[in-house]
Amino acid sequence: MSSFAVLIQGAPYSSQAALSAYRFCQEALANGHKIERLFFYQDGVHNASLLCVPPQDEFHLPRAWQTLIQQHGLDAIVCIASALKRGVVNQGEAERHRLPAANLLPGFTIGGLGLWMEAMAKADRVLDFAP
């Protein structure tokens, strides 16, 4: 069994990066491997948006991530600096910045880049899914 730290830098529907990351994680978990941490960085933070509504005949990637995270109890961190810049906020950040709403999908957690550094140091392997 290996442990993986997974960096997701691609937004859903903009490139193949995020979907490839999701499929990798799904297969890794199905084969008994451990996901040390998911880290959504740069445009990857859009994977954690509650407001994505793809057409009904298209794959709902943010919701699929949420299901995977909740089913396996994964540690899914959304980079705070990347998220704030792109309008992805949890309730706490929405209140702090006096925004009218929060839109972070339940299951995801806002956190700093240090958590990615920690995951890189702990995991057996590091994978970067970038556009």
Place this chain on the structure above:
Amino acid sequence: MTGAAKPPLLICRHGAWTMAAATCMELTLTAGVFEQKPVLVLLDAAVTLLLPNQNGESSGLKTLAKQIPALELYGIEHVHVEAAALIAHGIDAAALDAGVKPLAPGALAALVAAAGAVLVF
């Protein structure tokens, strides 16, 4: 790419005014803060980070070139740069800071082999 105690290797291939370069510098500095002793390599257009007198104000961007001399404060003593890219961009290797180390052809392989994780931007 394996993690553990080996230092991360960050490779930048994009020029001084790109998000890719900004992301690479951000991760390099953060790794330095967390004492992971990151190794930074500039290839291709990324060597433009070494050009003097840059100012990103008019573009509304941070001047990434100003971060290069500050790397030492983050425990990063050397920046490895592709020697051929220096020539291609008209940058005189002799005029660069002592911390900038031109990479001979093939030397990158040794850096990759010694790295705990490799991130390419």
